[in-house]
Each structure stands twice: as C-alpha cells, then as structure tokens.
Amino acid sequence: xxxxxxxxxxxxxxxxxxxxxxxxxxxxxxxxxxxxxxxxxxxxxxxxxxxxxxxxxxxxxxxxxxxxxxxxxxxxxxxxxxxxxxxxxxxxxxxxxxxxxxxxxxxxxxxxxxxxxxxxxxxxxxxxxxxxxxxxxxxxxxxxxxxxxxxxxxxxxxxxxxxxxxxxxxxxxxxxxxxxxxxxxxxxxxxxxxxxxxxxxxxxxxxxxxxxxxxxxxx
Amino acid sequence: xxxxxxxxxxxxxxxxxxxxxxxxxxxxxxxxxxxxxxxxxxxxxxxxxxxxxxxxxxxxxxxxxxxxxxxxxxxxxxxxxxxxxxxxxxxxxxxxxxxxxxxxxxxxxxxxxxxxxxxxxxxxxxxxxxxxxxxxxxxxxxxxxxxxxxxxxxxxxxxxxxxxxxxxxxxxxxxxxxxxxxxxxxxxxxxxxxxxxxxxxxxxxxxxxxxxxxxxxxxxxxxxxxxxx
Numbered sequence: 001x002x003x004x005x006x007x008x009x010x011x012x013x014x015x016x017x018x019x020x021x022x023x024x025x026x027x028x029x030x031x032x033x034x035x036x037x038x039x040x041x042x043x044x045x046x047x048x049x050x051x052x053x054x055x056x057x058x059x060x061x062x063x064x065x066x067x068x069x070x071x072x073x074x075x076x077x078x079x080x081x082x083x084x085x086x087x088x089x090x091x092x093x094x095x096x097x098x099x100x101x102x103x104x105x106x107x108x109x110x111x112x113x114x115x116x117x118x119x120x121x122x123x124x125x126x127x128x129x130x131x132x133x134x135x136x137x138x139x140x141x142x143x144x145x146x147x148x149x150x151x152x153x154x155x156x157x158x159x160x161x162x163x164x165x166x167x168x169x170x171x172x173x174x175x176x177x178x179x180x181x182x183x184x185x186x187x188x189x190x191x192x193x194x195x196x197x198x199x200x201x202x203x204x205x206x207x208x209x210x211x212x213x214x215x216x217x218x219x
Numbered sequence: 220x221x222x223x224x225x226x227x228x229x230x231x232x233x234x235x236x237x238x239x240x241x242x243x244x245x246x247x248x249x250x251x252x253x254x255x256x257x258x259x260x261x262x263x264x265x266x267x268x269x270x271x272x273x274x275x276x277x278x279x280x281x282x283x284x285x286x287x288x289x290x291x292x293x294x295x296x297x298x299x300x301x302x303x304x305x306x307x308x309x310x311x312x313x314x315x316x317x318x319x320x321x322x323x324x325x326x327x328x329x330x331x332x333x334x335x336x337x338x339x340x341x342x343x344x345x346x347x348x349x350x351x352x353x354x355x356x357x358x359x360x361x362x363x364x365x366x367x368x369x370x371x372x373x374x375x376x377x378x379x380x381x382x383x384x385x386x387x388x389x390x391x392x393x394x395x396x397x398x399x400x401x402x403x404x405x406x407x408x409x410x411x412x413x414x415x416x417x418x419x420x421x422x423x424x425x426x427x428x429x430x431x432x433x434x435x436x437x438x439x440x441x442x443x444x445x446x447x448x
Contacts, residue, residue, distance in 0.1 A: 049321065058310070064317060065317050068313050071312070072309055072310070076309045087297045088279075088284070090292075091289050091293040094292065095284070095285055098286050098289060101324070131270055135269065
C-alpha cells in the first residue's frame, strides 16, 4: 500500500476533518505539521494553487481542498462507508456538505469580526444554523443516522472549535435555547472517541485564537 | 424511464442549469424542462428547493435534487450504464472536483463581479483575475486531458461540464468589454477545447448564443435595478 502523508495545521478544523476520516477508515498515515507563516517547499509543490493545508499525499499524488480529500478517502478506502449507498441519499448528503461551504463562510466572518461586524456575523450564522438544524439534521442523532458520516465530519467545527471561538469572543451562537437539536448533536459529536482524541485542547486553541485575533492584520 | 419521471427546473441562460442538461444528454435521458421566468419563482421551485430557492433542481420520480454539481454526480450514479461522467480513477476524480470547486468558488465569482464592478480599476483587477485563472486552467487542461481533446480525455466529463457551462458567458463578457480573455498565446489548449466542447452533440443544443446572452445581460441589469437595495 502506498504511503499516506497529511500536511496539516494543528488549530485548523479543516485538518481535523481529514484526521477523523483517516482514523475512521483505519488508514495509517504520517502527519506533517506545517508552519503557515513559513510554508514548506513540499506544501508549495503539492498545493501550488492555494498554498494551504490540509493536503493529502497518497503515493506521490497530492490532493488539496478538505472536502475533495474527504471524497477521495471515501472512495479509496471503502471499508466503514461514510456516505449512503443509495444515490438519492448520497445526493442529499452532498447537498448538506455543500451547504456547509456557506456555513463555513459565516463561521469565518464570526471568527474575524469585532463590534458591529461581529454582531452581524453572529446573526447570519444563527440563521444559517437554524436551516441546517431544521432541514438538515432534523431529529437524527447524527447526520449519518446512528453514527457519524462525511456530513458530520464536514460540520465538525460547530462543536469544539466554535465553542472555543465563542469563549474568546464573548458571544454565544450555538446554544440549547436557540438551537437545541444542533447543540445536542455537537455535544454528541465531541464525545465520540475519534473526535475527542483528535482535537487540540480547548485552552490551547483559545490561546491561539486570542493571539491570532490580536495580531495586526496582514496586508 | 418515462419522460415525466425526470424533470429539470431551470432557465436557458443559467450556466448552472446547463450542467445537468449536458449530463442528461450524455446519458440519453429524456426529461421535461420547466423554464423559470426571471422575476418570479414558481411554486414548484419554492417547494423543491426550500433552502436556496434556486435553479437548477432535478426532480426524479418526484424527489428533488439541488446544487448543479451534486445533480451531475447523481445523474452519473443513477444512469450507469451510460458513458461515465466522472473519471474512474480516484485521483483523477479528486482533480476534477478540485478544479470544479475552484471554478465555482474563485473563478466564476470574479467573472460575475466584472459586470457590477464599481469603476474601471476594479473591473480591470477582476479581468486580470479571470485571465490568470484561465492560465491555471490551461495547466489543468494539459494535465487532465493527457493529450486528448477534453478534460475527461476522449469523452466530455465532469470538469468539461463544470467549466464549459461558463463559456457562453465568458464569450458574452469578452464581447461586451471588447477584450479577449481566452487567446492563442496564453490559453491555446483551452481555445481549441472550447470549440470542441460547444459543438459537442450533448452540448450544442443547450449552449447559449453569445448575442442572446449579451441582450439578456441588458435585461438582467434593468431587472436588478428595480430590486430593493
């Protein structure tokens, strides 16, 4: 079996997504930590378009963009399937994964915002999450039903990561009072061993966010 | 499968709507095309896509599927036997999906924003972005086509559909601005590919004419001016 390498960045939920998927499939891999302020030759070679993590390298072939990597992992290691078999159900799963691209944009605005912008971002994020809860998750325990699948993986940042950001910002969005089912889902996800054992400690993340948010903006 | 079992809600000018149409044509699937009118959304559309209220929506046996590329993957999976749309090799599939995401998330938004750019400087910056993107896509074409005529090789595939659906609007934009964004020096491969793609049997009947899009752009601008800010 060809070698598998993952170039990642420890605070980034995009990297965490890939770690969980590889672990769920039982794939052995080498993890390489990237310093995004000093990008390695390898990263620039393997992801010339975006120069970002995560990048999966299988054999000598690189794959970039976390959602693309997730589909690659699903297809290459079919054991423990993380997408439904039925084409309609798969289309629904992919629809919600795609919806998450917009949710991530709202999360980023929340992460980077302050003052009025932060309030606006919090409101938009809440609206986005209400639709996700109502029409995407519904009354299911996980998006994948009884166990997590690619959809759950793609929304993973809504648990541990958002909680740390909310703490640093002093603004809460995902609460039992406003989003009961989604809040419960996030708690359940964070308790799963594959997630619990493969996320940074909360205080380490908060220290990182605080430092990152106080850094002068890059031009 | 009876024609009425497969419906597609869309509009002739939308590049996103073109994608499932090409996919259905590749698979020789008959379908009913339900054209939406600019300025109003049908009840069926609102019911079938309550989250986004956008076209295209494929309705198969009464069940709606939304998001153009999700629909294309669905079509590929459901109507198989039939020429394959996604490549068979997982790494080639990843490459195709990577570039489709690039097109939808980076390249097309820049192209679309040219029309509403606030001044000449902003417009030029966006056009440069679109041009640079095309150079990247020329590289992708060399890599994916492996010497053949399409991103999918001998046959048109997922990335041909994802990118080719924007060609009509690219040509309209070139015409409206008096520029050439795809040309013989920087993107010779793509120029040739664009001709092959637009004249392909699965594409030519749904490929919009440049003139018609230029006219439609004016109608669209007028319509948008009437919307509340």
